[in-house]
Amino acid sequence: MNKAGLLLMKAGSRTLRMISQGLQFEQVSEGEAQKRIELCNGCEMLTKSRQCHKCGCEVDFKVTLKTDPVMTGFNIEKTNNICPLGKW
Secondary structure, eight states: OOHHHHHHHHHHHHHHHHHHTTOOOOBOOHHHHHHHHHHHHTOTTBOTTSBBTTTOOBHHHHTTBSBOHHHHHTTSOOOBOOOTTSOO
């Protein structure tokens, strides 16, 4: 497995661990999530497995979040969840 793949696995396992420890994710409205997913669906970085090729996130989950789950989950700081390409 390449370095990028290992990093994605690590990030995914951290997120799962945070969820299992009871981390609550702040979510955007359904309307906002729908706007975001429509932008992602038209993006050249969306893979067939519905991941963002730029950041590696699971797009269908990421578009629903108000804050960045990694920064918030590690109690670093509450950071707005944004598209890495600035589309939303």
